[in-house]
Amino acid sequence: MTGFRNKVIRLIEALVIFINIFIGLAGGIAVGGGLVALFIVLDIIPRLAQLTRSYDKVHWFEGAMVCGSLYWTVADFWDFKFGITWLTPILSGSIGLLHGLFIGLLAAALTEVLNVLPILAKRLGIVHYMFGLLMAMVLGKVTGSLFDWLIYH
Amino acid sequence: MELRSPPTLYLRLRRRVSLQRGKPITLGHIAELLIDPLWYDRLTALVLYQPRKEDGNIIMIDMMRIVSVVHQMEPAMRIEYFGEPHALVDIVTNAKKPSVLLFILVWLLLFFGSGLAIMNFHADVSMLEVQQRIVELISGQKTERPILFQIAYSIGIGFGMVVFFNHVFKKKFNEEPTPLELEIFLYQQNLNHFVVTEEYDRLQKQGDPLD
Numbered sequence: 013m014t015g016f017r018n019k020v021i022r023l024i025e026a027l028v029i030f031i032n033i034f035i036g037l038a039g040g041i042a043v044g045g046g047l048v049a050l051f052i053v054l055d056i057i058p059r060l061a062q063l064t065r066s067y068d069k070v071h072w073f074e075g076a077m078v079c080g081s082l083y084w085t086v087a088d089f090w091d092f093k094f095g096i097t098w099l100t101p102i103l104s105g106s107i108g109l110l111h112g113l114f115i116g117l118l119a120a121a122l123t124e125v126l127n128v129l130p131i132l133a134k135r136l137g138i139v140h141y142m143f144g145l146l147m148a149m150v151l152g153k154v155t156g157s158l159f160d161w162l163i164y165h
Numbered sequence: 166m167e168l169r170s171p172p173t174l175y176l177r178l179r180r181r182v183s184l185q186r187g188k189p190i191t192l193g194h195i196a197e198l199l200i201d202p203l204w205y206d207r208l209t210a211l212v213l214y215q216p217r218k219e220d221g222n223i224i225m226i227d228m229m230r231i232v233s234v235v236h237q238m239e240p241a242m243r244i245e246y247f248g249e250p251h252a253l254v255d256i257v258t259n260a261k262k263p264s265v266l267l268f269i270l271v272w273l274l275l276f277f278g279s280g281l282a283i284m285n286f287h288a289d290v291s292m293l294e295v296q297q298r299i300v301e302l303i304s305g306q307k308t309e310r311p312i313l314f315q316i317a318y319s320i321g322i323g324f325g326m327v328v329f330f331n332h333v334f335k336k337k338f339n340e341e342p343t344p345l346e347l348e349i350f351l352y353q354q355n356l357n358h359f360v361v362t363e364e365y366d367r368l369q370k371q372g373d374p375l376d
Contacts, residue, residue, distance in 0.1 A: 095305030108317030116325020148275040154323040156280025161315035
């Protein structure tokens with residue numbers, strides 16, 4: 013009787029482990045798919061490939077995205093820390109710059125900027141000044157970000 | 166030397182042209198012509214239509230109209246065309262000088278608007294926590310205000326947007342079109358397509374309104 017009960021308990025434990033793995037995997041697939049879909053819709057990789065004229069190396073960029081997502085997910089969950097004191101300012105500055113660059117690309121690719129600005133300029137008759145208005149947006153975002161971190165918090 | 170029979174007229178209609186209010190629409194204005202020099206001047210100056218106030222600001226000239234007007238002048242002429250069989254004509258009054266005050270207003274609007282938008286974005290995605298976490302993973306110790314990271318990040322945002330739009334102020338990075346120019350072009354193309362389709366529908370329903 014106890015033997016049978018133990019077998020059932022072990023079976024249920026195995027089932028729980030399997031369900032854990034399965035749901036975790038499913039969640040990961042959904043999130044990962046969503047992330048990639050976002051990057052594809054915003055045309056970031058084609059734009060970067062066009063600027064650097066490296067159309068034939070696009071699969072390297074895909075690899076970079078996948079590896080980056082994987083590494084930082086695991087590092088975030090399991091606390092992989094560097095601790096090299098002299099390297100920290102350099103690393104911090106450059107990763108910060110890259111972070112900002114990426115968000116800047118994202119912000120620029122959003123429909124609001126790309127579709128609304130030309131049409132708005134055309135309607136108001138200020139197409140001539142459109143690039144000036146573009147600079148307004150860029151400077152606005154940089155100033156807003158600086159204000160946010162240095163003063164607001 | 167005897168006059169030979171009229172030669173063939175080759176036409177390529179321009180997609181969209183502008184015309185000052187009051188002036189007539191001539192063939193040379195809306196198309197490129199290829200023909201015997203004897204006929205060139207007469208055909209270039211040939212009046213296709215005189216716009217009236219009721220016709221609005223955009224007039225579409227169709228190949229059928231051109232053929233009928235040219236044949237009124239010379240019944241035996243053969244006409245061949247390349248490309249689209251229609252041309253759009255914009256009737257323009259004097260170009261409004263762009264208002265500087267409006268520009269300054271819109272500039273300020275966009276400046277503060279984008280600043281606010283990015284601040285809201287940061288709050289929305291809890292960017293402060295994420296940045297603290299990243300700096301903790303890099304440096305090994307918790308920092309409440311990772312200033313260096315954040316300043317580099319802010320400068321990076323500016324660079325990122327500029328890189329995407331392909332130029333700083335007026336200087337471009339390479340000769341490819343910037344996304345904004347592309348968007349304007351596509352928008353204009355869509356507009357033209359829409360106007361042409363609408364005009365053809367009207368032609369079908371009401372008969373030629375230009376007659």
